Amino acid sequence: MRLTLPLAASTGAQTDLLLLGLLAVSLAVLGLVFWLMLVYAIRYRHNSPVDRGALAEKSFRFEISWTVATLVIFFGLFIWGSTIYVRLYQPPANALKVYVVAKQWMWKIEHAGGQREINALHIPVDTPIELIMTSEDVIHDFFVPAFRVKRDVLPGQYETMWFRPDRIGTYHLFCSQFCGTAHSNMIGDVVVMSAQDYAGWLTTSGGGKTLAAQGKGLFIRYGCAGCHLGGGTVRAPSLVGLYGSPVPLSDGSTAIADDRYIRDSIMQPKSQVVASYEPIMPSFANVIGEDDLVRLVAYIHSLAAEKHG
The missing domain is CATH 2.60.40.420 (Cupredoxins -  blue copper proteins)
Structure with a gap:
């Protein structure tokens, strides 16, 4: 056993x-603790000859x-x-x-x-x-x-x-x-x-298709490509090479574009607005499920290779 x-x-x-x-x-x-308890139980037991009236001298050195x-x-x-x-x-x-x-x-x-x-x-x-x-x-x-x-x-x-x-x-x-x-x-x-x-x-x-390939289809279906891959009428930050890079935010702070940041940017886009961009992106909360979010994040991750490829 x-x-x-x-x-x-x-x-x-x-x-x-x-x-x-x-x-x-x-x-x-x-x-x-148990050893001290045993020592004191024996030392100060009933009928023990130890003097209990004298106060022991306090030693700060020992306590410290x-x-x-x-x-x-x-x-x-x-x-x-x-x-x-x-x-x-x-x-x-x-x-x-x-x-x-x-x-x-x-x-x-x-x-x-x-x-x-x-x-x-x-x-x-x-x-x-x-x-x-x-x-x-x-x-x-x-x-x-x-x-x-x-x-x-x-x-x-x-x-x-x-x-x-x-x-x-x-x-x-x-x-x-x-x-x-x-x-x-x-x-x-x-x-x-x-x-x-x-x-x-x-x-x-x-x-079958990789997660990134599935995410690319969702990226197009939800209209993300029109804003974030250039060529659209809306000014939005490019996602090519974004993954793993520092992102300056409008409040003066900087975030790293990891999986957590990308997910939050999709679900709560106004919580971390990129510097010099308007907070016009709609929230996809209750629109995109967690399974599809995984695919979208994987696709945006794959775009990092395009910049360095």
């Missing part, structure tokens, strides 16, 4: 080490020492934990992007090649994977215990998470946020494959 939880991602080793550190410190504090030592230990744990947390928000530039749309009660997976999955995620081993996630309805939570990753998936915005699987196999996927009556059924599998098997799976899964 296997009692240990498998570790199948290189990004999870630091998480395990941090938890062991927290456990060790907690046990040390617990042991110290243990207070500073405790502060240093726990501050060190805080820095350690926050470093790991921040690292999970900064995927490598070469990470393989996969889009995840949560819905009561399923996980919808979209690959760049157009392959689609329900409650399953096929990925190659030893490759950084970046998940771009959103929800169509309520708050969900993407949790893969073997990878030591867990992230809330929120409606109306993108959340990102990355990991690097280093063991071939099939691992459980859960929603760890109560999301309704069939919450317990919102489960799936993450299948980690060799590079060769993954390439074969992409071919046999038949994606």
